Amino acid sequence: MIAGSTGPVVNERLSARARGLGDGRGAGAREGLISFVGGFPDPGSLPFDAIAEATARAMRAHGQWPLQYGPAFGYAGLLDLLVEKLGRDQGIACARDNLILTAGASQGLGLICDLFLDPGDTVLSEEPAWMGAVRLFRTAGVTVEGVPLDNEGTRVDLLARKLEELRGRGIAPKLLYTIPNFQNPTGVTTTLERRRRIVELADRYNFAILEDDAYHDLRFSGERLPTLYALDGGRHALYLGTFSKILAAGMRLGWVVADPSLIARLGGLKADGGTSPFAAHVAYEFCKDGTLEARIQELIALYRHRRDLLLGELDERMPEGITWSVPEGGFFVWLTLPERLDAPRLLPRARERGIDYLPGTDCFFDGGGRQNIRLAFSYAADDDLVRGIRILAELLGEELAR
Numbered sequence: 001m002i003a004g005s006t007g008p009v010v011n012e013r014l015s016a017r018a019r020g021l022g023d024g025r026g027a028g029a030r031e032g033l034i035s036f037v038g039g040f041p042d043p044g045s046l047p048f049d050a051i052a053e054a055t056a057r058a059m060r061a062h063g064q065w066p067l068q069y070g071p072a073f074g075y076a077g078l079l080d081l082l083v084e085k086l087g088r089d090q091g092i093a094c095a096r097d098n099l100i101l102t103a104g105a106s107q108g109l110g111l112i113c114d115l116f117l118d119p120g121d122t123v124l125s126e127e128p129a130w131m132g133a134v135r136l137f138r139t140a141g142v143t144v145e146g147v148p149l150d151n152e153g154t155r156v157d158l159l160a161r162k163l164e165e166l167r168g169r170g171i172a173p174k175l176l177y178t179i180p181n182f183q184n185p186t187g188v189t190t191t192l193e194r195r196r197r198i199v200e201l202a203d204r205y206n207f208a209i210l211e212d213d214a215y216h217d218l219r220f221s222g223e224r225l226p227t228l229y230a231l232d233g234g235r236h237a238l239y240l241g242t243f244s245k246i247l248a249a250g251m252r253l254g255w256v257v258a259d260p261s262l263i264a265r266l267g268g269l270k271a272d273g274g275t276s277p278f279a280a281h282v283a284y285e286f287c288k289d290g291t292l293e294a295r296i297q298e299l300i301a302l303y304r305h306r307r308d309l310l311l312g313e314l315d316e317r318m319p320e321g322i323t324w325s326v327p328e329g330g331f332f333v334w335l336t337l338p339e340r341l342d343a344p345r346l347l348p349r350a351r352e353r354g355i356d357y358l359p360g361t362d363c364f365f366d367g368g369g370r371q372n373i374r375l376a377f378s379y380a381a382d383d384d385l386v387r388g389i390r391i392l393a394e395l396l397g398e399e400l401a402r
């Protein structure tokens with residue numbers, strides 16, 4: 001509940017969902033701290049001038065349309081560009097009617113929850129999971145059955161066991177939420193063999209696969225793996241993508257790929273006059289001549305360097321007993337602390353010393369993650385990153401020595 005808020009008398013009329021909610025203002029970014037918290041893109045890499053030029057071109061070239069209401073499925077020019085990109089980079093063969101533009105992958109995920117879930121339903125999710133999904137499933141009032149991960153991604157053996165056990169209790173989960181590439185928060189990638197197994201299980205138990213691939217294009221090493229959507233042929237899978245990590249998060253543009261019948265229903269659920277026609281036209285003008293592909297290559301080099309810097313500092317500084325994942329892409333490294341350290345309890349002390357991190361507890365559905373810290377290496381500049389890891393290593397070392 002929202003602490004200390006008495007509010008107007010209409011509070012008595014709030015929905016059951018809203019009454020259970022936390023404070024949506026959240027903690028936000030903390031001034032003056034070196035932040036490893038959010039999956040924010042590197043500020044210096046944001047394409048200020050190129051976006052200004054693309055905006056001017058959009059105003060000149062498209063008449064009223066960037067400034068009008070748009071179609072529910074999004075600006076067709078950008079959809080066509082995505083059809084081409086998805087075929088080339090994601091290995092997803094699709095057409096315009098397989099696509100809907102959303103206000104970030106976040107809105108896509110919310111719409112898919114509306115499409116499939118009623119309160120009381122059961123869903124499967126990797127656990128730990130992206131905290132936005134943790135929040136959305138909580139709001140949807142569903143029971144989440146967590147599936148652990150290891151260095152090869154989703155534990156499909158445990159997934160199969162869970163499905164059988166649920167079937168024994170007469171429960172058919174409606175969907176599985178998974179981030180197969182550079183998972184948020186753990187950074188791990190699900191192997192091809194396991195991806196195939198997930199698709200087989202979806203077929204056998206008939207659940208939807210909700211594939212969140214927010215970091216797909218930001219692979220620094222290793223080979224690109226086929227998406228679940230491509231392996232499944234779009235029979236169970238819905239695919240979420242976003243411009244947030246490769247263009248600019250402030251554009252608030254993402255997309256869902258799914259069977260046209262599902263896309264049509266998503267369009268029916270989406271009562272917003274079309275996802276920002278303004279941002280969609282600007283993004284189109286920015287992307288249309290190969291600028292996006294060139295930018296992605298620059299970002300790969302930048303974030304690969306940041307990942308290596310972080311891993312090098314961890315290797316050098318972290319006390320014995322602390323381990324971490326080694327991601328092949330994306331924004332995150334996941335630390336595992338010894339039993340006697342407690343990530344949420346240490347956080348105020350870390351902040352006093354000038355750093356901020358995400359405690360693992362924000363990524364679990366009920367209570368796990370006290371021995372985990374998610375470090376985003378995307379946001380802090382090199383020197384801050386190095387300084388921040390020294391501070392964290394010192395703090396953890398002191399705690400361990402107590």
Ligand SMILES: Cc1ncc(COP(=O)(O)O)c(C=O)c1O
Pocket residue numbers: 039103104105106107130132179184212214241242243244249253254
């Ligand atoms: C795994 C994952 N999915 C979805 C999102 C949401 O991205 P957006 O709504 O900005 O597209 C994020 C952002 O951090 C993410 O990490």
